[in-house]
Amino acid sequence: MKKKILRMDNGKAVYDNQNSLTAGPRGPVLMQDILLMEKLAHFDREEIPERIVHAKGAGAHGTFTVTNDITAYTKASIFSEIGKVTETFTRFSTVGGERGSADTARDPRGFATKFYTDEGNWDLVGNNTPVFFIRDPLKFPDFIHTQKRLPDSNLKSNEMVWDFWSKSPESLHQITTLFSNRGTPDGYRHMNGYGSHTYSFINGKNERFWVKFHLKTVQGIKNLRSDEAVRLAGENPDYATQDLFEAIEAGDFPKWTMYVQIMPETDAESYPINPFDVTKVWPHADYPLIEVGVLELNRNPENYFAEVEQAAFSPTNKVPGIGFSPDKMLQGRLFSYPDTQRYRLGVNYNLLPINRPKIEVENGYRNGFMRFDDNGGNRPNYEPNATGEPAEAAGVDEPPLKVCGDADRYAYDSDENSDFAQAGALYRLMPKNEQEDLINNLAGSMRGVREEIVETALEFFYKADSGYGSALAKKLGITR
Structure with missing residues (x-):
């Protein structure tokens, strides 16, 4: 019997379904990777608008206060002075389950914070683990499919999960974390948060540094053993949601200390671990933690749907002084996250109160579903124009990122043992x-x-x- 060939929607045969198209082995992902774009766009629309992943969650408003000077590494205004306070909104979640699933399921926990800075919104979208199961976005829809339900029985399948993992050796680091007791944290207040990906800082001299973000719980790490997690799933599937809400309501405001690891840009060329591989951590002995500030959650939402369910996070939401990296998974998320929000909430999702920046925004965007402001009035919706507004901003550009190599589908440049x-x-x-x-x-x-x-x-x-x-x-x- 002739073997079936993997094909795109238009019938084009797929020759490499494991590696995204990049500029050189460590270069960024290219927009011309039509296979990646098609897979992510289709994946983002596979379900009616419940979040495809991170559907079950809880959130709260809070503040971020700077406690240490890191202006040598970044010109981002949020970090400009010790004591500066920025409003925030944080959403915690499980990943694979539906909205009615149990808070104590064995699953990574989403940890996403929106910082309403005076330069626009910055979203730090991460998990409670510093690594992830895969490192190429081309494999992400396939991975999540293994966490969902079978088409015939509508049941979940451990066989699907292990079939995929047994063919993805890079998953073992995250598997070891997930099946330890950290895979079932005792509520949201007693777990750490991580940006997971490698991002970049740009300082006032327009120098680039690679950076990883860590949020360490001040309450201390507390986990559930498997039997405790199963018991709570039956007794109170909303255990973590209730714990967070009641703690804040009682004035017991949870806090996390933010730290960063900083790597000079040129270190990436010779560091033995690929610094853009999200299945790896940077050893603290090489790049120690540097304290930045404190995140505090101190106000519960008044309306869950308006503030938690409609909260839309994306790593594309960044401000001057904070940038991206050639991390392939991050590059894929730069497309997939805003794309799925446009599908779920509509093209004007950033006009919703919970997502709207605290500063005035003028960009010429018009129309679309759920436009509920003045739609830009009669102002020109093109640039340049005779009024000279809105004008391009000076001083927010980033230094050039050196990219070299032939465009091809490269596996990550690490030997098998490093996985x-x-x-x-x-x-x-x-x-x-x-x-x-x-x-x-x-x-x-x-x-x-x-x-x-x-x-x-x-x-x-x-x-x-x-x-x-x-x-x-x-x-x-x-x-x-």
Whole structure:
């Protein structure tokens, strides 16, 4: 029987479905990657407007206060002086479940904050883990499909999940985090947040630095063991939502300290770990944490739909002094996030009160669904024009990003072992009781999955750490 060929919607055969089209091995993703654009655009519209991912969530208003001077690295006004306060809105969420799913499910947690700065809105859109399962956006719709429901039974499938992971070795670092007790945090107040991706800072001298963002909970890390998480899912599926709301209502305002890791731009060329690979962390010994400020949540929403459900976050929302990087997953999100918001809420979603910047915006955009202001009046909606307004801004440009290489579909430039080294190191950092919980959680998820898939996945665990692999194999009753 002739094997079916992977094709695009127009019938064009796909020759590489693993790697996005970039300018050189470490260059940014190209808009001419029509396969990537088609996959992401189709994925963004696969469901009627519940969020495709991060559907179940809770949020609160707050403030961000600068506590340390980082103006040597960035000219962003939000960080311009110690003591400066900026209004914020933060939304927490699970990733794979629907709006009615349990808050305590084993799942990464979204951690997204909108900073209403005096230069416009900056969104830091991240998770409670510093890494992710995949590092190329071309694989993102496929990955999320494994977390959704089967078309026949409408049930979730561990076999789909492990089938994909067993063919994606870069996933092991995040898998190790997810199946540890950090995969079921005790509410939203007791978990960290991470930008995960590599971003850039631009300083007043127009110098570029690579940066990673960390938000460390002041309340301390608290996690649930698997049995506790399952019990709470049955007793109170809105456990984390209730905990956050009631804490703020009682005046017990949760706080997180923001830190950054800073890498000089030229370090990326020789650093042994690809600094744009979101499945890897930067060791703190090489790039230590630098304190920046404190995020505090101190006001509950008055209307969940208007403020939490309609909140729209995107990494494209940035301000002068904060920029992007050649991180392929980040580049894919720059298209996918605003695209899915336009589908879910309409093209004018940034005019909604929860998303609207605190400063006046003039850009010539007109019409579209749900336009509820004066639609720009009779002012010119083109530029340049005789009035000279709106005018281009000076001093907000970024230094050129050096890009070289032939446009092609490149795998990440890391050897196979690098996909397992940090996962093994994370396993060895865990105390014995947490290692045992990790093994129990993994084994519970893998039971019932086809033997050949389990065997393939086990190879990754052995490569990360022989003890890791052996303990999991023993728990599964597999003799090697």
